Amino acid sequence: MRFSHAVVAGLGALLLVRSCLPALGFTQAPLTLPRSKGAIQLSNTSERSIELSLQVFTVINQDGRSSAALVPLPVxxxxxxxxxxxxxxxxxxxxxxxxxxxVLDPSRDFFLCGVSSQGLFMLRVCSRWRPAFAVSSSAPAGQR
Structure with missing residues (x-):
C-alpha cells in the first residue's frame, strides 16, 4: 500500500490519504495559544468518527528547532x-x-496536542504555549 501525507500548517491539519479509503484527519486551532485563558477548536475533517485525546508534551530542541517530545507528560x-x-x-x-x-504555570513552554489513534496511525496536531509571546487574559485592554 502506498501512503501520502500532507500537513497544512496554517490550519493545524494533518491528513493521511490511502487509495480507496476516505481521508483520516482532524484540525486544531489556534496553533499558538495566545492567552493564558481561552479555547481551542477541534474539528473532524475525515469521513469517519474519530476518538481524540488532549495531551501535554514538553518542548525539545533538535538541531536548533523546537518540537514536541515523543512521549506526553504524565497526567x-x-x-x-x-x-x-x-x-x-x-x-x-x-x-x-x-x-x-x-494555563496554570505561564512560565513553562509546552505543547498541547490533539492525538488520535486510527488503526495503524497515530495523528498528532499541536498548539504551542510560549510564555514570551502570550498575552495575559487578565491584563487591562490597553496593556494587551
Whole structure:
C-alpha cells in the first residue's frame, strides 16, 4: 500500500490519504495559544468518527528547532501546567468541538496536542504555549 501525507500548517491539519479509503484527519486551532485563558477548536475533517485525546508534551530542541517530545507528560504533571476538560472525546465525521483551557504555570513552554489513534496511525496536531509571546487574559485592554 502506498501512503501520502500532507500537513497544512496554517490550519493545524494533518491528513493521511490511502487509495480507496476516505481521508483520516482532524484540525486544531489556534496553533499558538495566545492567552493564558481561552479555547481551542477541534474539528473532524475525515469521513469517519474519530476518538481524540488532549495531551501535554514538553518542548525539545533538535538541531536548533523546537518540537514536541515523543512521549506526553504524565497526567499529574500536565494538570500542573494546564486545566482543560474534557481531555478525551469522540467526534463524528464533520463535527467540531470547542474546549476551554486555562494555563496554570505561564512560565513553562509546552505543547498541547490533539492525538488520535486510527488503526495503524497515530495523528498528532499541536498548539504551542510560549510564555514570551502570550498575552495575559487578565491584563487591562490597553496593556494587551
Amino acid at each position: 499529574e504533571q500536565a494538570e500542573q501546567l494546564i486545566r482543560l476538560r474534557p481531555t478525551q472525546m469522540r467526534l463524528a465525521s464533520g463535527a467540531t468541538r470547542t474546549i476551554s483551557y486555562s
